[in-house]
Every structure is written in structure tokens, then in C-alpha cells.
Amino acid sequence: MNIVVISKNTIFKELFEKSEEIKTALLWDEVKVATLDVHVFLLDGEIFDVQQLSEIREKYPDQPIFYKPASINSDLIMKTVTRLCAAHKVKVLHELLTSEQIVEEILNQITNRKDYISKRLISFFGTHSGAGVTTTVLNLARSLSQRVEERVLVLSLNSWDPADYFYHYNGQYLNDLKVDLKTHSLTPGRLSEAVSYYLSFYHLAGNRDIKMQRFYQPFEIEQLIKVAQEVFDVILIDAGTHFDTAPTVQSYLSSNLKFLVTNQEEKGYRGYFPYVFQQLIEPVGGKSEDFMLVINKFQPSNTLINEKALEEELNMTRVATVPDMGELGAMAAFQKKLLYDISDSFYTKNIDLLSNLIISECKLTEKADMAVERKEKKKFFAFLGK
Missing domain, CATH: 3.40.50.2300 (Response regulator)
Structure with missing residues (x-):
């Protein structure tokens, strides 16, 4: 050719x-x-x-x-x-x-060859700031990493939010790697030293240098993602909401699985994201069906938009609805613990739905004890049903 x-x-x-x-x-x-x-x-x-x-x-x-x-x-x-x-x-x-x-x-x-991008790269975007992307990604990482043999990494690539305040973070930050990325010298060893390990997953916190928010280049983020894929098996990216920045755009372009996180605030699903989609995503061939919808902090109320209407507003298929845990969320933040570890099954089972989807799509290996535990639960609930 x-x-x-x-x-x-x-x-x-x-x-x-x-x-x-x-x-x-x-x-x-x-x-x-x-x-x-x-x-x-x-x-x-x-x-x-x-x-x-x-x-x-x-x-x-x-x-x-x-x-x-x-x-x-x-x-x-x-x-x-x-x-x-x-x-x-x-x-x-x-x-x-x-x-x-x-x-x-x-x-x-x-x-027409098979997609060259690994399906084990999963990105999460928000309809607006405050939709809950970071919360969703970190709690999902906790759920997923407990259940699979593979090493799970969270990359915080929202230039406006380092995402280091949900637990006692002890690693380095995206801006600490800026020189390595700019000079094409980031190595697997350097990245391994930079990340933080928390309970069962790894995490590289995002940018905390305000002056650097819009100065990351596409090739730098591409390099970071490629090196991360050499070290870790599954990468969950907190990509934020800014589709006019290199970190968010590279997250979108590099991943096969894309989730959009929203809540019931009108400024997100009707005020901000539609303009982002029409002006930045659609002109380069992006489609609403590229995303799977996650509704966060959902409250069943006659005065707030419901799940079905949110799907129709964004023209996306909903895969999970994460409930609003009220004061428990504030308590988790104060105690520097993830909501997944202190909440009840009403919250965890919906996060686990996302884990199930990723395990299936990425063909991950479930830990033997987790598979047995799930089978025992199914038998127990089947017995109760009888």
C-alpha cells in the first residue's frame, strides 16, 4: 500500500x-x-x-x-x-x-486490523466539576483491585485536581514527573517509585502546580500512559471534565472503555457537557455511544431528574447508579477512608457492577477466594428465595 x-x-x-x-x-x-x-x-x-x-x-x-x-x-x-x-x-x-x-x-x-489500544485502559470523564469522577474512580479501584489478580493503577489526569485527599497519599504527583515527560526519559522504574500504594491498588496523584494546569503536552501524557501500561495490568484514569486540555484528550483518545459520570445537577447534563460534546467531541468524530453513563450521588425525588430522563438527555446507556450516601460521604472524607470500605451494600453493590463490567470486558482473572465467596452468596440468596 x-x-x-x-x-x-x-x-x-x-x-x-x-x-x-x-x-x-x-x-x-x-x-x-x-x-x-x-x-x-x-x-x-x-x-x-x-x-x-x-x-x-x-x-x-x-x-x-x-x-x-x-x-x-x-x-x-x-x-x-x-x-x-x-x-x-x-x-x-x-x-x-x-x-x-x-x-x-x-x-x-x-x-481494518484489530484496535491497537489495550482494552485494559479505562477512562472516566465528568459532565461538570463536582460530578464525582474522582470519588467514583478511587472507590472502583478499591473494589476491582480486591477482586482480580492483576495490578490496578489509578492515574489522576485532571489538571485541576490532584485527588490526593481521599486517603493518606504518600506518593509523588503528575507535576513531579513533568521533566521526565518533557525529555522523553520516564522509565518504568521512575514511575514505580512515584506512585502510592493504598490497601490494594496503586495511584499517581494529579497536578498540584497551578501554573502547569494547561502546559502538559499530548506527547507527554501519551508517554505516561504507555509507560504505565508496561508496569500495571489495568489502568483507571480520572480524566476530569476539561476536554480542551492534553491530559483529558489523551485519556479520551487512548482508551477503549469510556465512562461519563454525572449527577442530578442541571448545570452538568444540560448546561456544560452538551456544549463540550457539540464543540469539542463531535467535530472529530466522537459519538454519545462512545460513553457508558454512571449516575453518581443519585437521590430518588420528584423534584430531581430521574435515571431514564438522564439517559435520554445525554443519549447514553446507563450502566450504574451510585446512590447518595449523605453524611457517610462526609464522614469518609474526614476519616481519610474510601466510602467503599465504610459503606453498606447499597453503595458497594453498585460500584461492584462497574467492576463486573470491567472484569468481563478486559478479561481479568478473578481471585479464587472472591469467586468462591460470590458463589456462596448466590447459594445463600437462592436459599432465601425458596
Whole structure:
């Protein structure tokens, strides 16, 4: 297969040539007529103007074409670019993809090969600040890590919240690894030293340097995730709500399992997230069905939106409803303990539903004692039923 890259970035040519699927990779600086059969194009927005799409489509009417936009700061401009590309049947790539991810994405689509991203990378996002993403992820990590043989890591990648206050955290922070990430020198050993171990899972707390909140680069977060996958078997990412930052975007692009956490506050499901979805996620091909919905701190009340209505508002399938535990939540925070460890089954069974889903999807190995315990519980409840 032959590919043409219209770009000044030679790394694209080098990466494509390393692939078994690509026979020839040509690097052009403008649209021209090829001397060999071209099967796919990559257009780099750094030098390629979208107004030239009609010209390249006229010369190559049937070939798959991918367009990587340059940095676009206007939602209106991004929407225009997306529409122009759609009109010419050109696939828009996310502007925060790294060079390696761009090449992988194109190869994945044109060869129909299996997804290259590990299914053991699971990201959680929020409809708004305060939805409860961090609480959900940490309690889920506690549930999951007790039940499976695999090593579970929580990566806190919300640049606005280090998530170090739910228990006595004794590790380093995302900003402590900034130099390692910037210089491409992060090693499995360095990461292992940085994380904290709590009861049954590992955790790297997020950014606590206010001045660094928007200064993480896509390649840095991509590197962190790849190194983490070398050390740990399952990675749960607390990705926050900011889809205009590299940590959140890389979490979205890197994971196959994506959960959206919301609650019954209207500012989230109707006020903030719909705009994020329409302006940042949908223009690059994202769909509502990419997410599984988790409703957090749910209160059954005639004055609050119900579960079914929340599903319809966000056009997503709900997989769990986590109840509001009231004062017990405040007590857990004060005692520096996870709610999963001090709450009753009304809370834990709903967190366990998420664990069940992840165990199944990721083909994890349940600990023998946990499997026996579950069987005994089933027998007991079956007996009660009789």
C-alpha cells in the first residue's frame, strides 16, 4: 500500500515506512500528480489549506484522505473545517493526536486490523466539576483491585485536581514527573517509585502546580500512559471534565472503555457537557455511544431528574447508579477512608457492577477466594428465595 503525506514533518514518512502495511510513503509539500498508484493521503494542516480539498479530490476521487488540523482556537472555525472535510469525504483527525497516534489511527482504519489500544485502559470523564469522577474512580479501584489478580493503577489526569485527599497519599504527583515527560526519559522504574500504594491498588496523584494546569503536552501524557501500561495490568484514569486540555484528550483518545459520570445537577447534563460534546467531541468524530453513563450521588425525588430522563438527555446507556450516601460521604472524607470500605451494600453493590463490567470486558482473572465467596452468596440468596 502506498501513502502520500503532504507535510513538512518527516516523522510521518519515517513512521509509515516502519509499518508492514505500507510499501511506499511519499512526502510532498503540495498537491501534484503521483507517478505511482496512491491508496491513501494524509494532509497536515500546518501547510495544507482546507480550501485545497476540492483540488485534491478532483485528482484523487476515490482514495481515503485524512486531514490533521493545525491548532484551531475557534469553535466556529473548527466547525467550518469539519463541514468542508465532510463535504469532500475527508476524515478529520483530532488536533491533539501525536504523530505516532496519527499513524496508528490511519493504519487502524485503512487495514481494518484489530484496535491497537489495550482494552485494559479505562477512562472516566465528568459532565461538570463536582460530578464525582474522582470519588467514583478511587472507590472502583478499591473494589476491582480486591477482586482480580492483576495490578490496578489509578492515574489522576485532571489538571485541576490532584485527588490526593481521599486517603493518606504518600506518593509523588503528575507535576513531579513533568521533566521526565518533557525529555522523553520516564522509565518504568521512575514511575514505580512515584506512585502510592493504598490497601490494594496503586495511584499517581494529579497536578498540584497551578501554573502547569494547561502546559502538559499530548506527547507527554501519551508517554505516561504507555509507560504505565508496561508496569500495571489495568489502568483507571480520572480524566476530569476539561476536554480542551492534553491530559483529558489523551485519556479520551487512548482508551477503549469510556465512562461519563454525572449527577442530578442541571448545570452538568444540560448546561456544560452538551456544549463540550457539540464543540469539542463531535467535530472529530466522537459519538454519545462512545460513553457508558454512571449516575453518581443519585437521590430518588420528584423534584430531581430521574435515571431514564438522564439517559435520554445525554443519549447514553446507563450502566450504574451510585446512590447518595449523605453524611457517610462526609464522614469518609474526614476519616481519610474510601466510602467503599465504610459503606453498606447499597453503595458497594453498585460500584461492584462497574467492576463486573470491567472484569468481563478486559478479561481479568478473578481471585479464587472472591469467586468462591460470590458463589456462596448466590447459594445463600437462592436459599432465601425458596
